[in-house]
Amino acid sequence: MSVAMRISVPANSLTQITMPWRRALLAGLALMTALLPAAAGPEARRMSVVELFTSQGCSSCPPADALLKTYADRPDVVALTLNVDYWDYLGWKDTLASPKYTKRQRRYAKAFGGQPYTPQVVVNGAEHVIGSHAAEIDSAIERTRARLQTAAVPLALVSDGRTLTIEIGAGSLHGLSGTVWLAAVRPRVDVDIERGENRGRKLSYFNVVRELTPVGMWSGNPVRLELPHGEILRADERCAVWLQVEATGHIVAAAWMSPR
Template sequence: MRAGRLGILLLLAIALGLGPAQANEPTQPAPAKALTIKAVLELFTSQGCSSCPRADALLKTYVDRPDVIALTMAVDIWDYLGWKDTLANPFNTRRQRDYARVGHSQVYTPQLVVNGMRHVVGSDAKAIEKAIAETNRELAASRVDLSIRAAGDKLILAIGKAQPGAPHMEATVWIASVERSVTVEIKRGENRGRSVTYYNVVRRLSPIGMWDGKAMTVKLASRDIMRTANERCIVLLQKGESGPILAAAELKP
């Protein structure tokens, strides 16, 4: 009778995963967390450039893609032609020139820089897709986990550590204040009489610190980043100041 009870209890224990067969099994390591990969597209565009509206319209198709962060970087290089770009930011112009200095050919519009590594004509969809695929592959071993979330009146930015075996590098942490959409009536210049809508317009782009390969957390006041209801926050982690972009994340309002 007692032996029968022990047999029943042993069978029950094994069925519940409590038996001795499991006691000596090695604990399996948790699978590595998959990194969220977002390609970064920076479109250097101008209201004074007749070739730009096609590129501006194409950028819209990337704005809501989950694997892409698309940015409008309005520049002032054609302001002397008769129309002062209403969205241009001198910093955007400097950033485009910095890219040119590190090997991204000449400065032109519409120029689209992919992941800080390749430049293509901003209206060439096939070239953009090719550059996204190529640079994502090249960056695979250097990607970094990056996230941003709201907590009350703060923004919490979390940057992971470098991947095992990745070369040591320092990267700039950029915070971008981006306006969802802006429509402009252009009254002079090459686009005179046209109404053009721009998407994810970079209003401010500021470096807030450096990452040295170790995990770090940064807290920011949200009111300093998103000043209007139409603005969102985007974070970039970029080698140096104009090198490959290792990670990107966005916080939508």
């Protein structure tokens, strides 16, 4: 099956892209290798962030939705499902979609010099591939992990049940800043699709982002953030946090916290 048959691209999507990261990937990975000191060694091997942009109204997406579980099960990957809303006009309103995730994908599209499509996987904010192509995802993980390894920043996420604590170590962004993102994540959601391209199917989604929030900034000095656990997470949810460089979109640190 050709690539064109396995992805879906919304009409006039380029005219809708208004978010920054404009020249992000042109300077790209070469910029990040100079930003921070080298990691201490093999023990500093970083986690990779794999973001799947998908839609319940896209018939090309179910294979990618199922494949994401492979990455959700990996201890070295923060795998996330973000449902977009631009296919809702096809007859089925995506029950998991948020305009915020659509904006995030368009922001990436602007950086990559292309347009949003589904299913799309973005790896470490630095490369994108078709979301159902496992070999390409694996290669992108290895490439970006190797290239961004020297930009690794210490990051820890813990909770005592009352307070979520995020600690980020020191480093240098040479005048650039990074955003600390926090995601409340549902491990699995099953949805019966009643209309649209996937009508009659029951689809399973893994590591579904229920809420995505910027919770702080980092500019090189150590940062400690304390957040109310109960206001952010529900009992059955996981929590992910990552540090993303504003100028490039590259993700230089990430961590998971599992449900209590």
